[in-house]
Amino acid sequence: MSSVWSRCSLWLSLLLFLPVPFWAFGTGWASVAWLAEISGFTAIIFLVDGGLVATMMTATLVTQTILWAAALFFASARIVHYVPGSRRAGFIATTGLLLLAGSLLFPVYATSFVRDGEPVNLIGLFQ
Helix, strand or coil, rough: HHHHHHHHHHHHHHHCCCCCECCCEEEEEHHHHHHHHHHHHHHHHHHHHHHHHHHHHHHHHHHHHHHHHHHHHHHHHHHHCCHHHHHHHHHHHHHHHHHHHHHCCCCCEECCHHHCCCCCCHHHCCC
């Protein structure tokens, strides 16, 4: 498995499943994919309605999404750099499966946008 493919695979797993802290009308923990979804919704509201609150929410969420995506990209690049090439594919697959299982089985995401901040798993986050 090439280092570029490994880095992108690990980055995608981290974007989809790793809970990261964020701030938007309160604090919480959610995946970067969820942050991107909410950023898209607020961007649509900003484009349709405008206004100061929509502008601030869109800017805050988009900035946090971009910063976390970049941080996870560089982290995945560093992680892949330290894993030997012969064990890289197994490491990436194991990491992705562990992140998926953890996000499905345990309530690791908490946000005021979903169930008033009650911790939920990955399925509950997108309901």
